[in-house]
Amino acid sequence: MLVFSGAAQAQTARQAGLSAAQLAVVINDDESNSVELGEYYRKARNIPAANMVHVHIPHRPHKLDAAQFEALKAQIDAKLGPEIQAVLMVWTAPYAVECNSLTSAYTLGLDSGLCVKTCAPSKPSTYFNAPTGKPYTDYQMRISMLLPTDSVEASKALIDRGVLAGFTTPTATAYFLNTSDAARSSRARFFPRSGGVASKKLTIKTLQADSIEDVNDIIVYETGLTHVPKLQTLKFAPGALADHLTSVGGDLLAEGGQMSSLRWLEAGATASYGTVSEPCNHWQKFPNSTVLLSQYLRGYSAIEAYWKSVAWPAQGVFIGEPLATPYRH
Known part of the structure; x- marks a missing residue:
């Protein structure tokens, strides 16, 4: 069970975390939705004007080659x-660079050698389970995330959920599902035990099940399946993190095959993660559930908690609203 003493809470409150002044927002001027949502995000989060970066990426390619990247x-x-x-x-x-994700290539550097055998171990992240809150200052890496733009209305709602998460700590539940898909349950050994964290108004439920249904208090949902059923019956708290361990959930716009990580955001989650190329089921290539939850509960933002939770993130794309902090205050 996760335990937080008063002293630990005070210490982590001082450490956490990322602020709007430390976040750069990159807009693709060749995409009208990007321009509109970038401005909406700037106002919603009070991003300094100097932090706004404009680039040109015509034709919205799914993948960049090394030179383009x-x-x-x-x-x-x-x-x-x-x-x-x-x-x-x-x-x-774009969300991929060769076999790497765009976010990881940007943050860690492109690992083209991994593309020879994508199931091989990838380079470890020095930011995994990091104790501090300044990735560039302390680790010389700027963590990164995509804010999807396919629907302006849905993305504005996503931004609003992230902002709302900072105003109150919800009474919520973290769900961890060890499913019948054994290969995709490789990280189940890291699921926290069922119980509660009273100081955070949090209940933890670790279940042997393929799905949950008709629950309305989700702050974390992690599972392992190619497709997650019954998402339409669920309600997520503002700031909720949710992902599924499968091969290509991060191939965001692929047709058929496996569920895109975008479906989590459409269902009401605030941030998610998925791999863009075949990673095999190395648990290190996916969020470590105990690390993810403990870092989030310490008051780190969604982008920080997600990045800290992945040991080998080269193939994984991080998506959502980065500054959500339901447990900072």
């Missing part, structure tokens, strides 16, 4: 000062 990264980095700890890219696509 390096040009984009150089263009973004040229606009960033040392105070910037994280980057939000306001678009759904």
Whole structure:
């Protein structure tokens, strides 16, 4: 069970975490939805005007090659000062660079060698379960996330959920499902035990089940299946994190095959994660549930908690509203 003493809470409150002044927002001027949502996000989160970066990516490709990526990264980095700890890219696509995700290639550097055998171990992240709140200052890496833009209305609602999460700590439940799909349940060994964290108004339910249905208090939902059933019956608290361990949930706009991680956001979650190429079922390539939950409960933002929870993130794309902090105060 997760335990938080008064001293630990005070210490972690001082450490956590990312602020609007430390986040850069990158807008694709070739996509009208990106432009509109970037401005909406700037106002919603009070992002300093100097932190807004404009780039041109025509035709919304799903994947960039190495040369295209390096040009984009150089263009973004040229606009960033040392105070910037994280980057939000306001678009759904591109979301991959070769076999890497765009977010991980940007944050860690492109690992082209992994594409020879994507099931091989990838480079470890020094930010995994990190004790501090300044990834660029302390680890020389700017963590990154995509804010999807396919629906302006849905993305504005997503932004609003993230903002709302900072105003009150919900009475909520974290659900961890060890499913009948044994291969996709490889991280179940890291599921926290069922119980409660009274100081956080949190209940933890670790279940042997393929789905949950008709629950309305979700703050975390992690499972392992190609498709997650009954999402339409669920209600997520503002700031909820949700993901499923499967091969290509991060291939966001792929047709058929497996459920896109976008479906979590459409169902009401505030942030999610998925891999863009075949990772096999190394648990290190997916969020470690105990780390994710404990970092979130310590008051770190959604982007920080998700990034801290993945040991080998090269293939994983992080999506959602990065500054959600239901447990900071």
